Amino acid sequence: MSIDSPHGSRDSDLIPLTWDSALEKHADIQRANNRRRATIESHQYRLSLFIEWLTPKALLEPEEDEGPRICKTTELKRHHIQDYKLKRSNEVAKTTLKTQMDTIRVFFRNLESYGALPDGMHQFAESPNLEDGEGQRSQHLPTERGNQIRDHLRKYAWASERHIFHEVIWSTGMRIGAAHGIDVDDIDFDENLIRLRHRPDQGTTLKNGKVGERTVTIHGTVVDAIEDFLERPDRPDNVEDEYGRTPLFCNEDGTGRRHKQYLRDLCYSVTRPCLTEDGCPCEDRDPKTCSAAQSKSKAYGCPASMAPHALRSGALTRMMENDIPPWAISRRVDCSEKVLEEHYVELDEDEKAEVLRDYFEDDYE
Numbered sequence: 001m002s003i004d005s006p007h008g009s010r011d012s013d014l015i016p017l018t019w020d021s022a023l024e025k026h027a028d029i030q031r032a033n034n035r036r037r038a039t040i041e042s043h044q045y046r047l048s049l050f051i052e053w054l055t056p057k058a059l060l061e062p063e064e065d066e067g068p069r070i071c072k073t074t075e076l077k078r079h080h081i082q083d084y085k086l087k088r089s090n091e092v093a094k095t096t097l098k099t100q101m102d103t104i105r106v107f108f109r110n111l112e113s114y115g116a117l118p119d120g121m122h123q124f125a126e127s128p129n130l131e132d133g134e135g136q137r138s139q140h141l142p143t144e145r146g147n148q149i150r151d152h153l154r155k156y157a158w159a160s161e162r163h164i165f166h167e168v169i170w171s172t173g174m175r176i177g178a179a180h181g182i183d184v185d186d187i188d189f190d191e192n193l194i195r196l197r198h199r200p201d202q203g204t205t206l207k208n209g210k211v212g213e214r215t216v217t218i219h220g221t222v223v224d225a226i227e228d229f230l231e232r233p234d235r236p237d238n239v240e241d242e243y244g245r246t247p248l249f250c251n252e253d254g255t256g257r258r259h260k261q262y263l264r265d266l267c268y269s270v271t272r273p274c275l276t277e278d279g280c281p282c283e284d285r286d287p288k289t290c291s292a293a294q295s296k297s298k299a300y301g302c303p304a305s306m307a308p309h310a311l312r313s314g315a316l317t318r319m320m321e322n323d324i325p326p327w328a329i330s331r332r333v334d335c336s337e338k339v340l341e342e343h344y345v346e347l348d349e350d351e352k353a354e355v356l357r358d359y360f361e362d363d364y365e
Helices: 019-032 036-052 079-088 094-114 142-158 161-172 176-180 219-229 262-269 298-299 308-321 325-334 338-345 349-360
Strands: 193-196 214-217
Touching: 019 036, 019 094, 019 349, 036 079, 036 094, 036 262, 079 094, 094 142, 094 308, 142 161, 142 308, 161 176, 161 219, 161 308, 176 262, 262 298, 262 308, 308 325
Parallel strands: none
Antiparallel strands: 193 214
């Protein structure tokens, strides 16, 4: 019996799946268990990082590759799991590491039930313990920082895809799912409007379904940037997805819509401090050699980069700081006033003071 079979499963009884097949099998099991599409996509992304580390990389010499170079599920040993956890612990925040290890544990459980891993292997995918309150406060992009990124992109990356992505999210506070579903036809260039629509039968959805449908105004500068983006010589001609729609954010060959994970990567890439600052605030990192600084797909590895939720949350904070009535913010960003109140509670004391300043500015002379 193998020592990596905690409950006595024999390796000879196991099904040796390739890791790509294991990933597909995990997704199939999730769909059979009625898991949400967003959950399945999130699992696919987190697990792809783990699998990329596990599998051979043809262009690298053995001494250059950190991973164990194993091709089949039956080759996995418990020390591989620990090595990966140690590697990621040096690259991401503890809350992020917990999420990733939790996902790997669920992945392993499904592979065990299918017979591709020994029973009990999931117990070695341990998640770090969080201190009281750790991971509870929602991260948000500070207003000054969000505007700094916007100004930098306007000056140095005008009408690029990442510029348009940041302008759209930062100006409207919409969720990444809403941005993902925008078609060129949804934009009214004369009236400076974007119409957000729920189209689940065509692969694009809004979090709150039909109730979340709305039309949002956008600044004239954002409209100009989008028009220039659509006229870029490197944008494909005759862009069309499988439903005959023309997505704002399209694949490089023009045959489909960008994946949501690609848009998440854009967010991580534009929120890296090294994009706008000289140097890096993180210790022991040099932007010239840091993989998170050199590759958009690895930008999530920067401890100071932020996810789309932080960008949206920062936009909400900016609107509150600018004394926009809660009911107006609620309609623009498709969230209840109760959620806005909860968001206010999560701000630090200085941010709360700024939000309330205008309400009391003229109260006392």
